[in-house]
Amino acid sequence: MTSKERNKFLRGAIFLMATSAIGPAFLTQTASFTQDYMASFAFAIVASLVIDIGVQLNIWRVISVSGQRGQEIANKVLPGLGYLVAGLIIFGGFAFNIGNLGGAGLGLNVLFDLPVEIGAIIITVFTIIIFSVRHFGRIMDVIVQIAGVVMILMTGYVMLNTDPPYTEALVQTIFPEENYVVLLLPLVTIVGGTVGGYISFAGGHRLVDAGITGKENVGFVSNASVLGILTTGVMRVFLFLMFLGVVTSGITLDENNPAATPFLYALGDVGYYMFGIVLTFAAISSVIGVAYTSISFLRSFHPIFEKYNGWFIAGFITISSLIFIAIGEPVTLLILAGAVNGMILPIVLTTILIASRKKSIVGDYRHPTWLLVFGAITVLFTIGASIIAFEEIVALWFN
Template identity: 45%
Template sequence: MSDSAPTAANASLRGGFLAAIFLMATSAIGPGFITQTATFTQKLGAAFAFAILASILIDFVVQLNIWRITALTRRNASDTANAAIPGSGYLLAVLILIGGLAFNIGNIAGAGLGMNAMFGLDPKIGGAISALLAIGVFLSKRAGLLLDRSLIGLGVLMIAMTLVVAITSNPPVGDAMRQAILPDVIDFPTITTIVGGTVGGYITYSGAHRLLDKGLVGEENLAAVTRASLTGIAVTGLMRFVLFLAILGVVASGVTLDLSSQAANPAAQAFAAALGDTGMRIFGVVLWAAAITSVIGAAYTSVSFLNVFSTMTERSRNIATVIFIAFSLAVYMAIGTAPAAILIFVGGFNGLILPIGLTIFTYVGFARPDLMGGHVYNRVLLTLSAIVCALTWYMGIKSVGPIFAFLGA
């Protein structure tokens, strides 16, 4: 009895951290990132490696600090913000909900594109089927377990499938590694968009809020939270580079991806160029897995911010999540904007939300140890957070015009 209880507790602990890792990773690698990667790799070539590396470094600082501070405060992000700066939690919640809704429309669009590539289904029908599957997760009596297992299984599937294409496309790895450090060109709107698509908006808080729901908080869990955050960043970083290399190999071989048409699907073109019809089917699986996990992650995390307005039970939150997904689906079915355009624009929009939340959390780390149980926060991590915070404000300001002009381009 005494041996089995600690074993069960350790397994539950590992499962909780693994669930948070994959919720963050799959949220960060959604259909928006896949579409953005294909678009910007065609535009910048190997120089896009710099933007990928920049997003990973920013991700490292943002996620590590937010996971750790959330664990120490034992509150979700909006409650922490309100306690630190009265009223700021409401602002953050509204921005996250708007950004999460916009992201989820794009995620459902991506799921529709994935089913179209796999089975030839009309994207709107595929999007509707996918949204209903996501709703089924939250209607299940074992929603938490189903959520965790779905995210882990689909996350592993995405990485394996993309790795096959990356090996087949034979990318110029040496040139990509060089330009990750010394790029031929630096494009701030591109970096802001890719950062927004991988760590902006709700994505910043997805893993941290999952740990909070699992009760994996407090100074006693801080070391494990730190390890889990670093592991999650490593998983997302690996996936980002593998996807980039898969598409770079196709572009470097002389294939030109169509970016001119509003209905264009550049990532699908890249996978098809690498492996023909099989590549198109693999793309469909990867995009659909990325999209359905992101639909779940966006809805789960966005709705978790509603707690700042009214305390919610697990059941009421699951119902609100179902409504959130259903509303996202209704908007997607009603609008006429091409899915690829949605996915690019939303990344940029969420990149503008990022510095607001990061500013609040950096302030908490520096000035509000009382909110962290008296814990004196690591000054090196705080300094890095302040630097990244200033950088994301700068990139956001520089990129406002180009990002909001995108849909009219």
């Protein structure tokens, strides 16, 4: 593989991971939590980015060095564990995809005044068409890169127009007014929304499919994982400041479509249509990332999953769409999806940390001790935070 080809796949992996995280759930979570916690939410955002980098470095390095997907690694750690991990990832993927399709419906509702359910069906058909193309990986890479750039530029522009209190946000990054324990629910949720469940494997599996594996590519893969998180981080900071600028001005976010309010407040009708574009792009790229990565966890279990990979992806998207149409409640689903994936994270990360020390998986590669310690702390923290936040997550569902 030439350097140019490798860089092309690198960009694809970075944006697949980043845009998978920057979905409708990402927008809705950030809107809701900024309104609830105001500038204190800055602490959760920065803490989540630090955790995300540690998680991605651990997972991407081990996947790349081993040249194996997550479920294959898990089965070598403990026979049968790969099936459990695959089941958890696919369950979390469904939770996210149902919410993503709800977000897609909201986006097309803004642009064309379509019923939310009809919008979800249109995006379902569009993404299925993408995966029906023989070399869908190349098309997927281009779409997620375009989507990522459009979302960052538009959100950055709106952020500047909302005039957020930058100094207050910076101070509360370290010294939030809210109790640190209270901030555990949003922290678990947004960690789950950026590296929980399937998202942490999205870029890594894309690199394995591209053949960018082995110890010789460790540095290259490490840079890719950090760039992916930083890309997500830029968008998250822009979104937070954008929402903070609005809520500190005394504006209440629309409870049915909270992420739309800053766009409408800052730029009027033009901004509202910009929001429709951002949300639709976010939905399409996230549906692609969820479906591609979730089904990649089945590909090594039986030749039929490899042979008909595109069809299984299409089925995954279709089932997600049908569940959304039956359930509704897109805003609640989008927040719950992040929380569910945040609770899955300790299981998959523990598996990867054990794998990093097994020669049968990584050969003579020596995983850095600081990364192992960082990962272990993250596991313990996310377990504790998930237990503490569980009651609020249940309350969110039943309320």
